[in-house]
Amino acid sequence: MRDAILFAGPSLWGSGMPIPPGIALRPPAACGDIVRALAERPRAIGLVDGIFETRPSVWHKEILAALAEGVPVLGAASLGAVRAAELHSCGMIGVGAIFRAYRSGLIERDDAVMVSHAPPALAHRPLTVALVDIGACTRNWPDADRRLVLRIADRLNFRDRNWDRLAALFRERAGREMPAPDRAISRKRRDAERLVSRLAQGVDRPVACPPPPETPWFRRLRQPTGEAALGRYAEAGRA
Known part of the structure; x- marks a missing residue:
């Protein structure tokens, strides 16, 4: 069975939970990382931590592209909870109390989960x-x-x-x-651990959904050299 891919960092700091076999741990995700992960055909993707400042953040379109290809995407604790609340209706799976707070509107600010690390x-x-x-x-x-x-x-x-x-x-x-x-x-650590457990148990394939529109910027991101386009995207301020 193919590994699941987990993007996590500071939210799992101090956790005594080992990463189970079958889950490949990656650093916090930036724009383009989920698209590149799809090339490995993972059985699932877990998004916990993401980059906010030094590079553009994970695009919603990346997650929608994964779901359209039948790859479950789970989010919790930090940027993952934010994206899961935003894309829950599209099939992204939210895990934990922080996701539920964003989903219900109890938390609205993105920076409620942000940390320097x-x-x-x-x-x-x-x-x-x-x-x-x-x-x-x-x-x-x-x-x-x-x-x-x-x-x-x-x-x-x-x-x-x-x-x-x-x-x-x-x-x-x-x-x-x-x-x-x-x-x-740490609510963040607790929710991140719950996502790890959920990944280890296995996740059903999402209901088929149409892929996101192939805008020029998204096509560039899909290309092997798509990283070079990110700086221009940040300046242009468009997806």
Whole structure:
């Protein structure tokens, strides 16, 4: 049986779950990575983490192309949860609480799951903390303290959301030390692990759907040299 392909990084940091046999782990996905993965004819694709800044993000059309070719695509935890909520009606499978929160509209901001993270050599270790995990790590705090730290975190850029920064701002606003968060809790990690388990169990082929329109940019992306077109796409701002 062909391997499934899993795009993940910071969301799985600290997980004690080994990647099961039959799942090929790849770094966070950027635009074009899912299209290139299709050339390997995987039995399924799992999208957890994706690139947001240094390269264009995964296109919706890539996922639709995979579904049209009969390859199940699952999303959870981070960019995968966002894309799954957006494409659920088209056959993408969402996994976990974060996906459900995006799907229901409880979470609307893309940056609620964003973090800065280390490079592959350091296993994509997260350097900041996501809004969804700040909420989880403070769930046992007094209500007033929790509301305050969430207001502070909500106004910070995702690049600046770390516990030291939050503690300093909390001290400045409240005039006392911030309660200790339970850093062992991570909604993102929990949902990523659920997606890994789901991939390991096997996933049914999606209901056949038509392929996305073959625009010039998408045709270029499908070509072996499609990577060179990404910079021009980013400048043009079109799909």
